[in-house]
Amino acid sequence: MSFPEFFFLFPLIVVPIIIHLLSKKKLKKIDFPSLLFVFKSEVRLIRWFRLKDLLLLILRVALLVSLILTAANLRIPFSFFDVAETLILDKSPSMENIGIKDKNVFDVPVHSGIPQFLPYLEKCPTGILITDAQKNGFTEILRQREKFPGIRIKKIAFPEGNLGILSAKSGPCFEDGKNNIIFEILNEYKEDKKTRLTLKSEGKIVMKENRIFKEGETELNLELFLEKGLHQLSLELEDEKGFDFDNKYYFVLNVQPRKKIHIISKNYPARLIAALNPIHFEVTLTENISDMKGGLFIACDVGERELSNLLRNNRPGIICLGGDENTSVSNKIPDRVSTVVGEYFFSGSYNLSFLNGIPINYNCFITAGEPLVYFKSGNPFINKIENHLILPVSPETNDLSLHPVFIPLLFDLINLLSGETFNRNILLDEPIIIRSSFSPTIINPEGGEYKMDAVSGNVYIFRKTKTCGFYRITDGMATKGLVAVNTNPSESKLESLSDEEINYIFGKIGLNNGASFFLFIVLMCFVLSVFIERGT
Amino acid sequence: MELLQPEVLEKISALNLRAKIIVKGFLTGLHESPYHGFSLEFKQHRPYYQGDPISKINWKLYARTERFYLKKYQAETNLSAFLLLDKSNSMDFGENISKFHYARTLAASLAYLLLHQNDSVGLVLFDSKIESFIPPRSRMNHLKYLLATLSKSKPSGKTSIKDVVFELQPLVKKRSLFILFSDLLETPEEVTKTIGIMKAKKHEVIVFHILDREELNFSFRKEALFRDMEDSKTLLVDPKSVKRLYRDKFNQFLSKYKTDFAAKRIDYSQVVTDTSYDKTLVKYLEKRKRLS
Numbered sequence: 001m002s003f004p005e006f007f008f009l010f011p012l013i014v015v016p017i018i019i020h021l022l023s024k025k026k027l028k029k030i031d032f033p034s035l036l037f038v039f040k041s042e043v044r045l046i047r048w049f050r051l052k053d054l055l056l057l058i059l060r061v062a063l064l065v066s067l068i069l070t071a072a073n074l075r076i077p078f079s080f081f082d083v084a085e086t087l088i089l090d091k092s093p094s095m096e097n098i099g100i101k102d103k104n105v106f107d108v109p110v111h112s113g114i115p116q117f118l119p120y121l122e123k124c125p126t127g128i129l130i131t132d133a134q135k136n137g138f139t140e141i142l143r144q145r146e147k148f149p150g151i152r153i154k155k156i157a158f159p160e161g162n163l164g165i166l167s168a169k170s171g172p173c174f175e176d177g178k179n180n181i182i183f184e185i186l187n188e189y190k191e192d193k194k195t196r197l198t199l200k201s202e203g204k205i206v207m208k209e210n211r212i213f214k215e216g217e218t219e220l221n222l223e224l225f226l227e228k229g230l231h232q233l234s235l236e237l238e239d240e241k242g243f244d245f246d247n248k249y250y251f252v253l254n255v256q257p258r259k260k261i262h263i264i265s266k267n268y269p270a271r272l273i274a275a276l277n278p279i280h281f282e283v284t285l286t287e288n289i290s291d292m293k294g295g296l297f298i299a300c301d302v303g304e305r306e307l308s309n310l311l312r313n314n315r316p317g318i319i320c321l322g323g324d325e326n327t328s329v330s331n332k333i334p335d336r337v338s339t340v341v342g343e344y345f346f347s348g349s350y351n352l353s354f355l356n357g358i359p360i361n362y363n364c365f366i367t368a369g370e371p372l373v374y375f376k377s378g379n380p381f382i383n384k385i386e387n388h389l390i391l392p393v394s395p396e397t398n399d400l401s402l403h404p405v406f407i408p409l410l411f412d413l414i415n416l417l418s419g420e421t422f423n424r425n426i427l428l429d430e431p432i433i434i435r436s437s438f439s440p441t442i443i444n445p446e447g448g449e450y451k452m453d454a455v456s457g458n459v460y461i462f463r464k465t466k467t468c469g470f471y472r473i474t475d476g477m478a479t480k481g482l483v484a485v486n487t488n489p490s491e492s493k494l495e496s497l498s499d500e501e502i503n504y505i506f507g508k509i510g511l512n513n514g515a516s517f518f519l520f521i522v523l524m525c526f527v528l529s530v531f532i533e534r535g536t
Numbered sequence: 537m538e539l540l541q542p543e544v545l546e547k548i549s550a551l552n553l554r555a556k557i558i559v560k561g562f563l564t565g566l567h568e569s570p571y572h573g574f575s576l577e578f579k580q581h582r583p584y585y586q587g588d589p590i591s592k593i594n595w596k597l598y599a600r601t602e603r604f605y606l607k608k609y610q611a612e613t614n615l616s617a618f619l620l621l622d623k624s625n626s627m628d629f630g631e632n633i634s635k636f637h638y639a640r641t642l643a644a645s646l647a648y649l650l651l652h653q654n655d656s657v658g659l660v661l662f663d664s665k666i667e668s669f670i671p672p673r674s675r676m677n678h679l680k681y682l683l684a685t686l687s688k689s690k691p692s693g694k695t696s697i698k699d700v701v702f703e704l705q706p707l708v709k710k711r712s713l714f715i716l717f718s719d720l721l722e723t724p725e726e727v728t729k730t731i732g733i734m735k736a737k738k739h740e741v742i743v744f745h746i747l748d749r750e751e752l753n754f755s756f757r758k759e760a761l762f763r764d765m766e767d768s769k770t771l772l773v774d775p776k777s778v779k780r781l782y783r784d785k786f787n788q789f790l791s792k793y794k795t796d797f798a799a800k801r802i803d804y805s806q807v808v809t810d811t812s813y814d815k816t817l818v819k820y821l822e823k824r825k826r827l828s
Binding site for chain 1: 626627628629635719721748751756758759760761762763764765766769770771772773774777778781782785786789
């Protein structure tokens with residue numbers, strides 16, 4: 001690879017020229033008693049001096065130019081030294097794809113004799129990694145990159161393009177209902193691409209269908225009907241000929257049963273009822289909390305008298321405080337708009353980072369309980385008192401309920417009150433961090449068991465997420481949660497090899513690394529200039 | 537004797553003090569007084585000390601005083617010496633001490649020494665002509681005058697010993713000792729011929745050929761524009777390439793003087809400016825002994 005940005009140093013070559021011109025004027029003068037004995041060599045000397053000065057100037061300029069070309073690593077059309085450079089080859093199945101001139105991208109370097117370099121990798125930590133940068137097969141090689149920082153990683157793109165799953169998103173999933181999963185797709189094809197989709201749950205195929213991806217289409221929406229409980233799912237993409245893109249995406253769904261929700265409201269609970277879709281919840285309007293049988297409650301616009309009544313009973317529920325009066329857990333303040341901050345994990349699995357930066361109008365300051373999420377001002381937004389969650393806003397009267405984050409927030413709060421679960425999707429090498437009341441054990445995809453390290457209090461961390469797949473969180477007896485680990489989607493977006501580099505690797509033009517050649521020229525120029533200046 | 541190194545003495549600015557240090561230091565280092573044997577005129581008695589020769593004891597005085605005394609004699613001389621100092625521009629060469637400075641200090645020291653021996657000393661400063669002529673006197677007061685003249689002198693002009701000698705001839709009528717301090721950068725044949733003429737006129741001549749170490753070695757490194765100090769001609773020279781040739785020619789030049797002066801029985805010494813003054817003075821004394 002060349003670094004032409006070093007060419008900006010070229011103006012430096014004027015420096016020796018200026019020095020040459022200046023030194024020409026500054027010839028040293030020596031007063032000597034008599035020139036009776038030195039006069040004969042004059043003519044020859046003048047000629048030699050002029051030639052010597054010119055030679056020195058040429059050598060110094062050449063030295064500088066060569067230095068710049070060394071730094072720029074300019075390519076040369078011949079081999080000067082045998083430069084030890086290792087080519088590392090991705091041998092994952094995706095490399096079998098038919099590529100240039102009916103050869104697959106794996107075969108081309110293989111037949112050029114490249115694998116013979118591989119045993120020397122330890123001795124020669126510089127090189128070029130040839131890969132199609134498909135995610136799963138590429139992971140191990142990427143990890144090696146840390147050991148060999150000199151290795152340049154380049155992608156050989158398929159002639160037609162590349163296809164892969166970058167991420168998956170879903171809302172809360174419930175039994176007996178249609179659950180939507182939205183996948184973000186990397187689609188480099190310049191035409192419609194026929195593919196096969198294979199969805200597996202616990203290793204068993206639950207869905208297989210053909211699908212055509214149109215040019216520029218980057219989203220895939222799947223509708224799933226699943227039983228309640230934790231599901232380990234993977235989605236695989238193949239092309240119509242059955243070619244595996246190396247692209248299996250793992251994700252976890254926690255399908256929940258329909259819950260009973262009791263709404264205690266003095267005013268108009270329509271928004272709240274709309275948010276709590278009857279497909280997912282059994283919604284009941286209740287006047288008196290003592291009438292509740294099972295489930296949890298959501299109390300709106302709660303004042304002082306109702307609050308003490310609600311806190312006294314041990315049924316789980318969400319209490320949304322009204323702004324009319326001070327309560328035992330809040331102080332009334334004039335209506336205030338503040339921004340929600342903080343990426344707060346609670347109960348291990350719930351990540352309320354989607355609330356970050358959301359402006360919310362609130363009308364009281366909560367003074368009791370354990371704060372879970374804060375406003376930017378430092379005031380608590382969600383507090384937990386035993387099995388009650390306290391909010392300083394009311395969904396009936398506050399604009400929070402109009403905001404897009406309201407429904408996910410509500411669902412997450414209901415999940416939080418329903419019990420501990422840990423289901424998340426993370427990236428490879430990212431640590432699993434959970435907050436748990438018990439001492440958890442991790443079981444990796446290969447079945448290895450690891451005790452998680454406690455960081456502080458009830459926060460636990462597991463750093464060894466070195467393999468893609470599902471990591472189970474257990475209390476030693478039963479599975480309490482699942483974490484799906486996938487490769488970083490940015491790996492599939494590696495820069496493709498330039499034409500020059502492809503030619504270099506496959507020997508079409510055969511340009512070689514010029515740095516050593518130019519360094520040799522630098523040394524030669526230096527030695528010659530010293531020899532001419534001193535030796536003659 | 538370290539004190540007599542030219543580099544050390546150069547730090548003393550007063551020429552008379554320099555000359556005094558050189559001569560005193562020089563005399564201290566000698567085992568035998570150079571005054572002995574020149575005269576027999578009685579000056580005074582001095583007590584006998586262990587080690588003095590018994591033959592020198594004045595026995596008559598011993599008979600009168602019953603103490604041992606030795607007779608001391610005052611030297612008596614009719615030697616008239618001229619110090620001929622070349623003050624041409626070429627004598628101004630030298631990195632630490634110029635040839636002129638060295639020759640001037642040497643001349644001052646000799647003047648001091650000669651006057652203490654009651655010899656008459658005169659001074660001639662010259663380049664292509666005589667710039668100063670001080671006739672010889674033997675009084676100690678004369679030393680101040682000589683040293684003052686030497687101190688004031690500065691290098692200038694071009695050397696021509698032949699012209700100077702012809703100019704000097706009518707001024708010197710008495711048979712004299714000429715001590716010449718010069719770098720002799722002239723044609724050797726002409727210089728030796730001129731000095732030979734002086735010798736033929738029964739004068740004694742001692743030639744101190746003053747040289748700088750750099751002149752002998754020619755150890756310059758980088759090419760430079762060399763300027764002749766006497767005629768201001770310039771020459772672009774690469775010292776490394778001409779060094780060997782220069783040394784050969786310069787050695788030939790020195791050898792020529794050596795053989796020519798030896799043939800004419802003229803005392804000739806090559807003195808490099810880093811030589812301590814006492815060594816040079818010894819050469820003079822050897823000559824002085826022969827004269828006595």
